[in-house]
Structure formats: C-alpha cells, structure tokens
Amino acid sequence: MATTPMKATTTKSELKMGKATREAYGEALAEIGRKNPNVIAIDADLAKSTFSATFGKEFPDRFFTVGIAEANMVGIASGLALSGKIPFASSFAVFLVDKGYDQMRMCVAYPHVNAKFVGSHGGISIGGLATHREVEGSSLIRRRLPMLADTYHHVATLRVRNMATVGGGLAHADPNQDPPPSLIALGATVKATSANGSRTIPLDEFFKDYYETVLGPDEIITEVMVPKLPANTGAAYIKFLPRTADDYATVSAAAVLTLDKAKKIIADVRIALGSVGVTPIRATAAEALLRGQPLKTEAFAEAGEKAKEAVDPISDFRGSAAYKRDMAGVFVRRALEKALVDIRQQAKAKPAPKPAKKKLVKKKGKRR
Ligand SMILES: Cc1cc2nc3c(=O)[nH]c(=O)nc-3n(C[C@H](O)[C@H](O)[C@H](O)COP(=O)(O)OP(=O)(O)OC[C@H]3O[C@@H](n4cnc5c(N)ncnc54)[C@H](O)[C@@H]3O)c2cc1C
Numbered sequence: 001m002a003t004t005p006m007k008a009t010t011t012k013s014e015l016k017m018g019k020a021t022r023e024a025y026g027e028a029l030a031e032i033g034r035k036n037p038n039v040i041a042i043d044a045d046l047a048k049s050t051f052s053a054t055f056g057k058e059f060p061d062r063f064f065t066v067g068i069a070e071a072n073m074v075g076i077a078s079g080l081a082l083s084g085k086i087p088f089a090s091s092f093a094v095f096l097v098d099k100g101y102d103q104m105r106m107c108v109a110y111p112h113v114n115a116k117f118v119g120s121h122g123g124i125s126i127g128g129l130a131t132h133r134e135v136e137g138s139s140l141i142r143r144r145l146p147m148l149a150d151t152y153h154h155v156a157t158l159r160v161r162n163m164a165t166v167g168g169g170l171a172h173a174d175p176n177q178d179p180p181p182s183l184i185a186l187g188a189t190v191k192a193t194s195a196n197g198s199r200t201i202p203l204d205e206f207f208k209d210y211y212e213t214v215l216g217p218d219e220i221i222t223e224v225m226v227p228k229l230p231a232n233t234g235a236a237y238i239k240f241l242p243r244t245a246d247d248y249a250t251v252s253a254a255a256v257l258t259l260d261k262a263k264k265i266i267a268d269v270r271i272a273l274g275s276v277g278v279t280p281i282r283a284t285a286a287e288a289l290l291r292g293q294p295l296k297t298e299a300f301a302e303a304g305e306k307a308k309e310a311v312d313p314i315s316d317f318r319g320s321a322a323y324k325r326d327m328a329g330v331f332v333r334r335a336l337e338k339a340l341v342d343i344r345q346q347a348k349a350k351p352a353p354k355p356a357k358k359k360l361v362k363k364k365g366k367r368r
Contacts, residue, residue, distance in 0.1 A: 022120045029088055030058050040080055042089040044070045050090040050120045050133045058312025063264075070095050074103035077115040081108075088115070106350030127192075128167030128221040132179075133158070135166060145226060147235035147342070151182040151254070154239050157246045167221035170206070173213045173279070176248035180207065180280035182237045183224065184272035185254035191223035198222070204272070207279035232269070234342030235259040238336045239274075240327055243318065249275045250318040251327040253307075255335035259295060259343060271303070271335070275318070275327050276311035283307040286332060297337065304333035336366035 032040045033055055042064045047053035056063035066073045069090050077087040091100075096255055108115050108296040124144060126135060136152040155161055155169075155178045169179055170190060180203065188203045192215055201214060203224075208214050215221070229235065234257045239249040252274035258267045269290045286306040290299055313324035337361040 012056060012329075022049070022051045025090075025120070027120060029055040030287040033059050033062065036086065037287040038084065038086045040064070040085050040087045042066060042077055042080075044073050044089075044095065046091050046095075046120075047227070049092070050118065052088070052090045053116075055088075070099035070290045071103045074100040074115075074117070075107055077117070078103070078113045079113075080114040086114070088116045088118060090118040090120065093122040124226045124228075126166050126224045126226070128165065128223055130166045132161035132164045132166070132169065135231060136161060145186070145229070145235070147237055147254075147256075148179075148186065148226065151178050151237040154178050154237070160246075166224055170203075170224070171221055173207055173211050173217060174248075175207070175210065175277060175279050176251065176275045177195035177276065177280075178237070179251060181252055181272035181274040182235075182252040183226065184282055185237075185256045185270040185279055186226050186229070186235065187256075187270060188224055188226045191225065192216070193217040193222040194218040194220070194222055200225075201311055202322050204282045206271040222263055229256070230258050232261070232263060232267070232343055232345075234339040234346065236338030236342055238331055238338060240331055246319070251275050251313075251324050251331050252336040253328070253331035255339045256330070257336060257343065258273050258305060258341040262293055263343070263347075266293050266295055266299075269303075269336075271307060271332055273307065273311060275323055278312070279365075281310055281312075283310045284334060285310060290336075295340075297334050297340070300333045300336040300340075303328075304329035304331075305338060306333040307336030 019128055029039070029041060031045055040062045041052045042050045043050060044066055045068050047056055047065055052063070066076060071092065073089050074250070077089040080087040096117060100117070104117065104145060107113065124141060132152045132155050134151050138149065138355055142149045148305045152161065155164065166179070184204045190201045190203055190206055192199050194216065195218065206213055218304060233256060236251065237254040239252040241247055256270045258269065259265065260267045269287050271286050273281045273283060280289040284305040285305070289302050289306050308325050308329040311325055311328045313321045313328070315321045319327070
C-alpha cells in the first residue's frame with residue numbers, strides 16, 4: 001500500500017465545487033500579509049501545490065523555500081516566531097507530520113512558540129496494486145475510513161479479494177462492483193499514469209459506459225486517493241444480496257453525510273449507487289435535496305425517492321428493472337440512516353475529557 005500524499009493539482013471536482021481549500025489558503029495568507037508586515041511564509045518545495053506561492057509572488061522578500069526539509073522548516077519557523085515574526089509553514093500534511101514531528105514537539109509545542117503549520121493534501125492514498133484484501137485489512141483504513149474497509153470486505157470471496165487489485169477492479173468497470181459507489185461517495189480520485197506523465201481523475205468522471213472508463217490505452221491506474229473526511233461525517237455502504245453472500249449486488253448504495261457543528265443541518269452529502277445502470281451512478285439531485293437542510297430523517301426517504309429518478313437498471317436474474325429501481329430508493333434511505341448512526345457512534349466513542357489532576361500532597365516523614 002502506498003503512503004504517498006495526494007496529487008498536487010486542483011481536481012475538476014474541486015473547481016466545480018468552487019475553490020480548493022489550499023487555493024483559498026494562499027489568497028487568505030496574502031491578504032493577512034498585506035495587513036501585517038510580520039507575516040512570513042515558508043514552504044518545503046511544494047509552494048505551488050500548497051498555494052503558499054500566492055503569498056510568495058506578492059511578497060518575495062518575506063517568502064522562503066527551504067528545500068525538501070520539513071524538519072528544518074519547523075526549526076526555522078520556531079526561530080522566526082521567537083524573533084517576533086508570524087511564520088506560516090506549509091507542506092503536504094503527511095510530510096509535515098512524518099518529518100517535522102520531533103521538531104514540532106521540541107521547538108514549538110514544549111516552549112509554546114506561536115508558529116503556524118499548514119498541512120495540505122490530507123487523506124489516504126492506496127496504490128493501484130494493493131489487493132482488495134489489503135484494503136480490507138489495513139489498520140489505517142479500518143481506523144480512518146472503516147466504511148471503505150467494510151466495502152472491500154463485501155467483495156465476493158476471500159479468494160477473489162486476495163487476488164483482485166484496487167486498480168484492476170476500477171479499470172474493470174463492471175457497474176455491479178462494490179468499491180466504485182463507496183469511492184465516489186468518498187470523493188476519491190484516480191491517478192492515471194502513462195509514459196507521458198500522470199493525471200488525476202475524479203472517480204465520478206471515471207466511468208464512461210458498461211465496462212468502459214476514460215483511461216487512455218496507454219494509461220494505468222497507479223493510485224487511488226481518498227480525501228480526509230471533515231468533522232461530523234459519517235459514511236455507509238450497503239449491498240442488497242438476496243441470493244448468495246458472495247454475489248454481486250442486486251442494488252448497492254453508499255452515502256457520506258456531513259453535519260454542521262451543532263449537528264442540526266446537513267452541511268454536505270454524497271450519494272452513489274451500484275448495479276442500477278451501465279456505470280455506477282452519483283445521485284446528485286438527491287444530494288441537492290438534502291444539502292443545507294435541517295436534519296430530519298424523513299428527508300432521507302425523500303432523497304431515496306429522488307435517487308430513483310437517477311437510476312436506469314436492467315432486468316436480469318437478480319431482479320426486474322422496476323424492482324431494482326424501488327430498491328434503489330430504499331437502499332439510499334438506509335445508507336443515509338446508517339451514515340447518521342455512524343456520526344452518532346463516533347461522537348459516543350470520543351474519549352471523555354480527562355479529570356482534573358489531583359494535587360500531589362507529600363506525606364510527612366516519607367521519602368520520595
Ligand atoms: C468469482 C468472482 C466474483 C466477483 N464478485 C465481485 C463482487 O461481488 N464485487 C465486486 O466488486 N467485484 C467482484 N468481482 C470482480 C473482481 O473485483 C474483479 O475481478 C477484480 O476487481 C479485477 O481485478 P484484478 O486486479 O484481478 O484485475 P484484472 O482482472 O487483472 O484486470 C481487469 C482489467 O483491468 C485492466 N487492469 C488491471 N490493472 C489495471 C490498472 N492498474 N490500471 C489500468 N488497467 C488495469 C486489465 O488489463 C483488465 O482489462 C468478482 C470476480 C470474480 C472472479
């Protein structure tokens with residue numbers, strides 16, 4: 001399994017949604033730089049990707065790239081902060097934590113130094129050659145994205161999962177497969193690589209037709225990248241299997257639900273379905289019905305009804321088209337309900353605040 005960070009460029013879906021967070025970061029940094037001459041930006045050779053370059057362009061005398069040296073960058077930021085500057089140090093989150101952790105602990109956290117660190121491109125990256133079984137069993141994925149581990153766990157049998165690869169599964173592009181709806185709902189992207197370089201493709205633009213993808217004949221999938229989920233997000237994948245436990249789904253649905261801080265409003269939602277069309281289907285109209293609305297479980301049934309309009313199933317030995325359409329509505333509702341349960345369970349699982357430390361009272365006459 002690869003542990004590389006996510007691709008540096010802004011994806012099409014980010015552009016569609018508006019601005020990538022890191023793009024807004026670059027602009028905001030420049031804005032505060034205009035107001036305060038003590039603001040300084042430092043980067044570890046990734047300024048274009050983290051968008052600290054936006055600041056660097058406007059204030060070249062207050063912008064430093066330290067090379068591929070995050071640990072060094074943290075030390076420099078600490079020194080600048082102690083000299084009265086306001087340093088913002090940025091890099092890919094994985095590098096910042098992996099390489100800069102010790103320095104952050106020693107030079108920033110212990111001495112309470114006011115330096116700011118900005119990690120971009122958080123998330124999980126899975127190598128194209130990782131097997132389904134590796135995803136299912138990865139402790140990282142089970143902890144951070146249990147819904148994804150669960151999805152891969154529901155693919156066929158152990159023998160199939162031991163052999164099938166993540167890249168091969170997606171390139172295969174059978175609309176009945178399990179991982180695509182979950183990965184689409186999670187906002188995953190695929191890295192397609194050829195002798196001419198690499199490009200990043202949002203998974204909801206990846207499937208073109210029955211067993212057909214947008215991959216060129218010279219491209220292979222080398223990586224699947226899943227972004228970090230925001231706070232108050234729950235995710236669920238459910239598969240309707242009326243025949244045998246190792247069958248392809250009759251209908252499947254994945255939902256990723258994000259609530260606002262007060263957990264009263266649906267801040268965001270992504271819904272995708274499998275086995276109900278020539279490709280996996282993202283139910284965008286159903287999502288639009290929920291986004292920004294107060295959290296009411298009745299709304300999930302309405303979204304299910306809306307999702308039925310997006311599907312186009314065929315009749316086969318797993319069920320008639322009409323039956324599959326009805327089940328699509330039911331499974332979207334259930335996936336949303338399960339995602340909500342996930343949010344509530346996560347809240348319950350959070351460790352209780354530590355009790356205040358009792359003062360140690362030395363007993364008289366006793367040596368320590
Ligand atoms: C008995 C059985 C039951 C199954 N049941 C399920 C199920 O319930 N749910 C489910 O989701 N799936 C199921 N599958 C499908 C299984 O997940 C796919 O067979 C598997 O994902 C294909 O992966 P692979 O690595 O074996 O790819 P291959 O079969 O080796 O390749 C598939 C295609 O993709 C191409 N390819 C391979 N790797 C890449 C890459 N990295 N980049 C670009 N192209 C590539 C190959 O050239 C080929 O055209 C089942 C399969 C079997 C055999």
